[in-house]
Amino acid sequence: MARTTRTAPPGAVTTTSTLVGTTTVEVRRSPRRRRTVSAYRDADRVVVLIPARFSAGEEREWVARMVARVEGSRRPPRGDDDLGRRAARLSARWLDGRAQPVSVRWVPAMRTRWASCTPADGTIRLSRRLQDFPEWVQDYVLVHELAHLIEAGHGPRFWQLVGAYPRTERARGFLDGVSAAAQLPIADDLADDLAEGDLGDLGDDPVDELAEGDDLAWPPAAG
Ligand SMILES: [Zn+2]
Numbered sequence: 001m002a003r004t005t006r007t008a009p010p011g012a013v014t015t016t017s018t019l020v021g022t023t024t025v026e027v028r029r030s031p032r033r034r035r036t037v038s039a040y041r042d043a044d045r046v047v048v049l050i051p052a053r054f055s056a057g058e059e060r061e062w063v064a065r066m067v068a069r070v071e072g073s074r075r076p077p078r079g080d081d082d083l084g085r086r087a088a089r090l091s092a093r094w095l096d097g098r099a100q101p102v103s104v105r106w107v108p109a110m111r112t113r114w115a116s117c118t119p120a121d122g123t124i125r126l127s128r129r130l131q132d133f134p135e136w137v138q139d140y141v142l143v144h145e146l147a148h149l150i151e152a153g154h155g156p157r158f159w160q161l162v163g164a165y166p167r168t169e170r171a172r173g174f175l176d177g178v179s180a181a182a183q184l185p186i187a188d189d190l191a192d193d194l195a196e197g198d199l200g201d202l203g204d205d206p207v208d209e210l211a212e213g214d215d216l217a218w219p220p221a222a223g
Contacts, residue, residue: 026047
């Protein structure tokens with residue numbers, strides 16, 4: 001029986017290149033792969049191998065997750081290990097792995113804010129007060145701070161990113177309720193969480209995506 005040669009024979013691996021954050025990623029779809037996904041670093045890029053049957057959405061999710069894992073193992077965020085791993089997981093799941101903090105750590109309970117982020121140096125701090133709250137509330141705060149590494153202000157683009165986390169509205173309500181009940185001077189949950197920094201120095205992030213005119217004061221004005 002004669003064999004025909006096709007340009008893309010079934011069983012062939014197809015390769016595409018994409019960018020996750022600042023990482024160049026080569027995605028290889030293999031028909032032989034059923035369930036397993038694997039990834040490794042190869043020079044200045046990350047290679048991710050996925051089953052050919054994955055949908056575009058599955059591809060995005062797994063590529064983000066695997067890139068975060070490969071990059072995370074190479075350069076773990078400083079600070080609390082668990083918190084750093086959790087932040088990497090949340091970034092991969094809800095922010096396409098685009099938020100890559102340099103450090104994530106717990107800090108002593110702050111009276112005027114739940115958390116803070118300095119986009120200029122990629123650091124995130126969470127108030128220990130949050131440790132008394134449910135995990136899904138802590139996760140919201142982490143997603144919120146992680147999103148600031150992509151979008152610094154509190155504009156519509158920022159809330160669009162944070163809205164990917166399904167319990168955002170519930171968590172915001174929870175935090176508002178706690179502030180009110182404890183009479184904490186924390187206005188509008190995380191409105192004052194951005195620390196001053198040189199916002200023009202965000203590495204490879206396009207500076208023109210930063211919302212201008214947002215209140216980035218640190219510390220927030222008294223009263
Ligand atoms: Zn914020």
